[in-house]
Amino acid sequence: MRTYKLTIAYDGTAYQGWQRQANTENTLQGTLERTISSVAGYPVEIDGSGRTDAGVHANGQTATVVLSGRVEDEFFTEKINSRLPEDIRILDAELVRNGFHARKSAVGKKYIYQLDLAEKPDVFTRRYTYHFPQRLDLDAMRKAAQLLIGTYEFAGYTDKKDEKSTKRTIYAIMICGQGSKVSIQYEGTGFLYHMVRILTGTLLEVGTGARSIESVKEPLKSKDRSQAGFLAPARGLFLDEVYY
Amino acid sequence: MRTYKLTIAYDGTAYQGWQRQANTENTLQGTLERTISSVAGYPVEIDGSGRTDAGVHANGQTATVVLSGRVEDEFFTEKINSRLPEDIRILDAELVRNGFHARKSAVGKKYIYQLDLAEKPDVFTRRYTYHFPQRLDLDAMRKAAQLLIGTYEFAGYTDKKDEKSTKRTIYAIMICGQGSKVSIQYEGTGFLYHMVRILTGTLLEVGTGARSIESVKEPLKSKDRSQAGFLAPARGLFLDEVYY
Numbered sequence: 001m002r003t004y005k006l007t008i009a010y011d012g013t014a015y016q017g018w019q020r021q022a023n024t025e026n027t028l029q030g031t032l033e034r035t036i037s038s039v040a041g042y043p044v045e046i047d048g049s050g051r052t053d054a055g056v057h058a059n060g061q062t063a064t065v066v067l068s069g070r071v072e073d074e075f076f077t078e079k080i081n082s083r084l085p086e087d088i089r090i091l092d093a094e095l096v097r098n099g100f101h102a103r104k105s106a107v108g109k110k111y112i113y114q115l116d117l118a119e120k121p122d123v124f125t126r127r128y129t130y131h132f133p134q135r136l137d138l139d140a141m142r143k144a145a146q147l148l149i150g151t152y153e154f155a156g157y158t159d160k161k162d163e164k165s166t167k168r169t170i171y172a173i174m175i176c177g178q179g180s181k182v183s184i185q186y187e188g189t190g191f192l193y194h195m196v197r198i199l200t201g202t203l204l205e206v207g208t209g210a211r212s213i214e215s216v217k218e219p220l221k222s223k224d225r226s227q228a229g230f231l232a233p234a235r236g237l238f239l240d241e242v243y244y
Numbered sequence: 245m246r247t248y249k250l251t252i253a254y255d256g257t258a259y260q261g262w263q264r265q266a267n268t269e270n271t272l273q274g275t276l277e278r279t280i281s282s283v284a285g286y287p288v289e290i291d292g293s294g295r296t297d298a299g300v301h302a303n304g305q306t307a308t309v310v311l312s313g314r315v316e317d318e319f320f321t322e323k324i325n326s327r328l329p330e331d332i333r334i335l336d337a338e339l340v341r342n343g344f345h346a347r348k349s350a351v352g353k354k355y356i357y358q359l360d361l362a363e364k365p366d367v368f369t370r371r372y373t374y375h376f377p378q379r380l381d382l383d384a385m386r387k388a389a390q391l392l393i394g395t396y397e398f399a400g401y402t403d404k405k406d407e408k409s410t411k412r413t414i415y416a417i418m419i420c421g422q423g424s425k426v427s428i429q430y431e432g433t434g435f436l437y438h439m440v441r442i443l444t445g446t447l448l449e450v451g452t453g454a455r456s457i458e459s460v461k462e463p464l465k466s467k468d469r470s471q472a473g474f475l476a477p478a479r480g481l482f483l484d485e486v487y488y
Contacts (some may be wrong), residue, residue, distance in 0.1 A: 011367045057368070081364070089367050120325070123255045123333050124301070130367060 002005045002070050006046070007073070008032070008061045011087040012194075013127050013235070016086075017054040018061070028052070028088065032063070035154070036084050040067060049102045049242040053194070055234030057128060059112075060091070062242040064102040070095070108171070108243035111186045113194045114236045115204075118180035129181075130236035136207035138177050144206040144213045145173035145184075148199065148220075148228060156219025156228050158192035166192060175203075194231055202229030246314050249340045250290070252276070252305045253332040255431045257371050257479070261298040262305070272296070272332065276307070279327050283319075284311060293346045293353070293486040296319025297438070299478030301372060303356075305334070308487040314339070323463065336482055338350040352415070352487035355430045355440045358480045359448075362424035373425075374480035380451035382421050388450040389417035389428075392464075400472050407455035410436060410467075419447075429484070438475055446473030 005180060010028055020029040037043050046065040076093035084090070114129045116122060147225040148170055155166040163205060170188040184203065188197055202219075205211045209228070221230040254272055264273040273292060281287045290309040296302060320337035327332070350421070358373045360366060365375040392414055399410040414432040428442055428447065446463075449455045463472040 009367045011370075077364070086365065086370055087367050089364055093363065119336065120321070121330065123253045123331050124372060126255075126330055188307055 001098060002067050003093045003098045003100055004065050004067065004071075004076065005061045005100060005102065006065060006076060006090050007092040007094075008058060009091055010058050010061065012052060012055050012057045013128065014085075014087060015054065017056070018048050018051045021063045024105050024131055029062075029063075031085065036065060036076075036080055039079055039083065040163065041067065047102050047117070049106050050239075050240055051059050053197075053234050053237075056239065057235075058239040061239050061243045062106070062244075064096070064100060067099075086090045090195065102242070103113075105244055106190070106242050108187060108234075109191060109239065110188055110241040110243070111191065112238045112240045113186070113196065113200045113232065114238070115182040115184070117182060127235060132204065134208050136177075136182065136204070138175055138182070140209075140213055141184075141203045141207045142151045142175050143157055144203055144216045145175060147171060147213070147216055149163050152220045153223060154192055154195055154220070155223035157195050157196070157202075159225065159231070160193035163192055168192065168195070173199075173203075195236060197232045198225075198228050198230075198232070200232040200236075203205060204232065205229040212228060246311050247340050247342045247344055248309050248311065248315075248319045248320065249338045249344060249346065250303040250309060250320060251332050251338075252302060252307060253335055254302050254305065255371065256296060256299050256301045258329075258331060259298065261283070261300070262292050262295045268458075273307075275332060276330065279321075280324055284328065286312065291346050293350050294434070294483075295479075297441075297478050297484055300481045300483065301479075302483040304351070304485045305483050306346045306488075308340070308344060310342075346486070349488055350434070350486050352431060352433055353435060353483065354485040354487070355435065356377050356482045356484045357428045357440065357444045357476065358482070359426040359428070360424055361426060366423065371479060372482075374477050376448065377378060377387060378452050380421075380448070381453065382419055382426070382451065384453075384457055385428075385447045385451045386419050387417060388447055388460045391457070391460050392417060396398060396464045397467060398436055398439055398464070399467035400469055401439050401446075403442070403469065403475070404437035412436065412439070417443075417447075417467055440481060441476045441478070442469075442472050442474075444476040444480070448476065449473040 015028050016026050018028045020027050032046055037101050038229040046063045049062045062174040072137045076090045085230050116129045118132050119133050153166045176183050259272050260268050260270050262272045264271050290307045293306045320334045360373045360375050363377050395413040397410045398412050416431045418429040420427050
């Protein structure tokens, strides 16, 4: 029995999210499991570092898979890749100790949210960017982002009601602008359901002046989702890296 | 009666090429004509600067359209754009003299072909790049490109048998490499059916050492298509600009 850690990139546009579902074949986990199982010759399950929503992308999602024995280096990066749809690629496969788990062993994650503020949407980046044709005060957004860094109960920044714990630590939020392109990088211990997209929507409301810098603290105190901002669309979001 | 010159960007992935066809709705010309006609309230025809093949993209295709009268500036860039699929955008509309014709008035064109030489295909650029995981001798390709610059009969570099004239002038071929990304820019008076893609396939064969630098002259002399290189895939090709 051998455990492999996979690093996976995908264009999430065509998928109903990461998690395997009974009613559709069109999930990332399901597609990877079917492909690996068919080559291995026995059913395998893969465990992701977390679920990404429908339409969310990954530069470096991670997943663990347990095989019956050792495989050559090219098993994943050539054999499996050649059978996967071209919007999913296994970038790297690494033999790890048994018991290593992509989600439970993770200590942190980095997400990137990509925006385009240009007047007209760009036909070539539209699948990977949220087109938001407004003026943004990036300095105000950076000040608001500083108020979100630290360890808090993020219950007001998620759309899931029944999380066991909503305590998370955000280490850094970096907002970079280059011409009309803006990216927001988030690093933290982990992120709740919709959390990065709601944080992004809230920061965008600060950027347009629709809300004050200080107001981003309110959902942390009240734990009230309605005090946070709108849910930014999935297409701009990338799971960039998972830390172990 | 007013003539407008449109500058159009499109992601050609989902289309059966530029030219309107009786058996499919899924062409760029057809989609633009249906959309503009439905807003104008009468049937309009648009004339492109040329046809792009199925799967070829454009940063700056041009087309002319004749309307019954003058329209506000936003007619095309807002009204029409808001009704077009999101993989087609009218970037600019300009009132021109009647008689101006996107194809007949054009004096030159620029195409760009994008390649990725990385070992693994990139899931985010795969729609817009030809994945060609080989080592290329860019210097040899540049030398071969120099031999193609000038005015020649390019009958050996097209897949269409019955062109009235195959004489064209290539002004420049620029080959730029940055990491694993390589782009080839072509500028000339005009290009025959498949010509840019065959030129690209031929230059790639020079780059891998499969053929000599000098051999790119052969199809110019013999006018024999079989002496030119392979047809590079549509997905890497962009009609970048049309000159008037």
